[in-house]
Amino acid sequence: MWLLFLLLAVIALAIILYLPLGAGLGYLVVITWIALMLYLVFYREDAVSQTLEKRVKEVKP
Amino acid sequence: MPFLAGVTLLWLLFWSGFIAWWWLMSLLFQRGDYALAVAVAYALPTVYTLAAWLASRVRGYYIKLLHFATFAVLALAFAVALVSLGKSPPQNDFSAYLSVALIAFVMALMQYPKAGLKQYEAYKTSLFIGGVIFMPLFIYFAAMLPNVPHTPALDKAWLFPVGMLGFWLSGAWLASRATQGGYVPGLEIRPLMPFRPDFMLPGGVTFVKGIIMMGVGLMLAIHPMLGMPMWNWWGFVLAFWGIITIVPLRGMYKMVKGKRVRMLGMGGTGFQAELAKGLILFLGLNIMLYGFVNAFMGATPFLELGVKREFNSLWLGNLAGAIGVAAFVLSFAVLVLWRGWYKVRLLEGAETWGQMLNKQFLLYVGSLLLLVAYMHLLNLPPIQGAGYMAFYPGDNPVGFWVGIGLFVAGSALILVLRPLALRNEFEALVMTMVGMISDAEEGVRRWAMEHRIGALTAMPVAQRDRQVKLMMAGLGRLPQEKREVMVKTQMEILSELSSEQRRRMMASMDKAMLGGA
Numbered sequence: 001m002w003l004l005f006l007l008l009a010v011i012a013l014a015i016i017l018y019l020p021l022g023a024g025l026g027y028l029v030v031i032t033w034i035a036l037m038l039y040l041v042f043y044r045e046d047a048v049s050q051t052l053e054k055r056v057k058e059v060k061p
Numbered sequence: 062m063p064f065l066a067g068v069t070l071l072w073l074l075f076w077s078g079f080i081a082w083w084w085l086m087s088l089l090f091q092r093g094d095y096a097l098a099v100a101v102a103y104a105l106p107t108v109y110t111l112a113a114w115l116a117s118r119v120r121g122y123y124i125k126l127l128h129f130a131t132f133a134v135l136a137l138a139f140a141v142a143l144v145s146l147g148k149s150p151p152q153n154d155f156s157a158y159l160s161v162a163l164i165a166f167v168m169a170l171m172q173y174p175k176a177g178l179k180q181y182e183a184y185k186t187s188l189f190i191g192g193v194i195f196m197p198l199f200i201y202f203a204a205m206l207p208n209v210p211h212t213p214a215l216d217k218a219w220l221f222p223v224g225m226l227g228f229w230l231s232g233a234w235l236a237s238r239a240t241q242g243g244y245v246p247g248l249e250i251r252p253l254m255p256f257r258p259d260f261m262l263p264g265g266v267t268f269v270k271g272i273i274m275m276g277v278g279l280m281l282a283i284h285p286m287l288g289m290p291m292w293n294w295w296g297f298v299l300a301f302w303g304i305i306t307i308v309p310l311r312g313m314y315k316m317v318k319g320k321r322v323r324m325l326g327m328g329g330t331g332f333q334a335e336l337a338k339g340l341i342l343f344l345g346l347n348i349m350l351y352g353f354v355n356a357f358m359g360a361t362p363f364l365e366l367g368v369k370r371e372f373n374s375l376w377l378g379n380l381a382g383a384i385g386v387a388a389f390v391l392s393f394a395v396l397v398l399w400r401g402w403y404k405v406r407l408l409e410g411a412e413t414w415g416q417m418l419n420k421q422f423l424l425y426v427g428s429l430l431l432l433v434a435y436m437h438l439l440n441l442p443p444i445q446g447a448g449y450m451a452f453y454p455g456d457n458p459v460g461f462w463v464g465i466g467l468f469v470a471g472s473a474l475i476l477v478l479r480p481l482a483l484r485n486e487f488e489a490l491v492m493t494m495v496g497m498i499s500d501a502e503e504g505v506r507r508w509a510m511e512h513r514i515g516a517l518t519a520m521p522v523a524q525r526d527r528q529v530k531l532m533m534a535g536l537g538r539l540p541q542e543k544r545e546v547m548v549k550t551q552m553e554i555l556s557e558l559s560s561e562q563r564r565r566m567m568a569s570m571d572k573a574m575l576g577g578a
Binding site: 003011014015018019020022023025026027030031033034037038040041042048049051052 | 065155156159250251252253254295298299302305306310313314317321322325327341344348361362363364368505508509
């Protein structure tokens with residue numbers, strides 16, 4: 001997953017370098033939002049995953 | 062690691078192939094070979110889909126790669142044709158290469174055989190693959206539409222609806238039940254949560270394509286004289302992130318925070334949950350609309366529209382500004398507040414058709430209001446004349462009627478086909494959940510089934526009947542040994558329920574077996 005964040009950072013950097021600053025910053029805000037959503041969906045632990053992962057560990061000590 | 066290598070390889074294949082496709086189409090349009098350009102545009106997704114369909118009918122392991130191989134052959138043929146015509150891609154079109162790279166990445170991710178090739182067609186149906194490969198028809202519009210202002214090229218105007226036809230059809234067929242595959246192990250990315258684009262793409266694509274067609278149609282219809290949209294790849298780069306927010310990210314968010322949690326009776330209900338989803342939708346829709354308005358106006362986002370005084374009606378302080386603000390506020394109220402309030406009152410998976418249509422109607426009205434808001438707030442050229450949105454069927458009959466046609470087609474995607482797609486997605490998810498639980502470790506399986514049955518017993522009768530019926534259908538699709546394990550665990554849990562809970566479950570199971578619900 002960290003590769004996805006790296007990829008997003010590279011894309012954001014390329015856009016900032018290519019476009020005028022104002023436009024580049026606009027894209028940066030949007031890409032930061034995408035990174036936040038990715039974090040929320042794939043990284044942040046949710047109740048069901050936590051419970052299930054704990055269960056799996058109990059089953060497989 | 063094989064996943065990463067596989068996706069990277071597919072990405073490179075799609076990227077290079079789409080670049081060759083785009084440039085061949087561009088060149089043919091420039092030369093005036095319009096029919097040939099349209100043939101090239103449709104050949105790639107059509108032949109690719111047919112290859113996937115053919116491979117799904119044949120037994121064999123490597124034959125499942127036929128559509129990828131077909132893509133490589135077609136890409137090579139396009140490159141050879143380009144060379145024979147003496148043209149090569151330009152060096153200074155970074156936004157186009159970036160856009161195509163983003164499209165190619167999505168294509169690779171969605172079609173990669175994560176659970177192997179043996180059962181590929183079971184989780185990537187040919188109808189789904191067809192829906193996916195037709196999405197890059199944006200490249201056709203980029204090749205066909207002018208990207209320099211004041212180059213109307215009206216002789217090419219008829220080619221725009223020709224592209225929109227494939228764009229619409231490939232969204233429409235995703236509403237078919239045959240789009241979703243069955244349960245296949247090896248697709249989970251979190252416990253009891255599979256990576257299944259076929260469970261979120263149909264509803265997302267019908268909405269996104271619907272709103273694009275409504276917007277483009279409305280823009281064509283309000284021009285006092287026949288005009289052509291333009292194209293700017295930077296606009297697409299921005300709109301892409303809006304689509305990503307609305308379709309995969311919102312879809313996954315709904316799965317993690319909503320559907321899976323609700324199925325296990327662990328929350329995920331209430332207005333707050335709907336508010337979060339509504340806000341993600343609203344933000345994604347804003348990114349996508351601002352991106353596509355720029356793309357089809359031939360402008361680079363954040364440089365002209367909304368930034369320069371003549372394209373900012375709030376700055377100008379005119380009537381369009383007031384209309385724009387009112388439409389924007391109303392759109393937020395309808396999409397986020399009203400729709401969220403309404404959805405809380407529905408029984409997930411057991412909504413009546415009337416409720417499904419009401420839900421879509423709110424989405425439709427809210428999105429349309431946002432479209433109207435953008436047209437006015439950005440003081441787009443057709444608004445500048447009258448100061449508000451007006452129609453000119455007498456002065457521009459062709460533009461008006463073609464625009465209305467596109468608008469109606471887009472509306473049908475959202476109002477008619479999206480409810481079907483959403484219902485199919487939900488049914489497939491519930492049925493697949495049974496398979497995922499059956500493959501879990503003993504302790505996890507028991508825990509999940511206890512929670513699932515507990516949640517079912519707490520549901521209103523209609524909702525429980527519907528979901529039990531779907532679960533039993535999912536159970537019926539499992540191999541004998543998995544089914545036996547599930548039935549054994551289910552019987553154990555049923556015996557531990559209170560008599561009232563057991564009565565409810567047995568009643569729903571009886572109805573399902575007798576063909577009710």
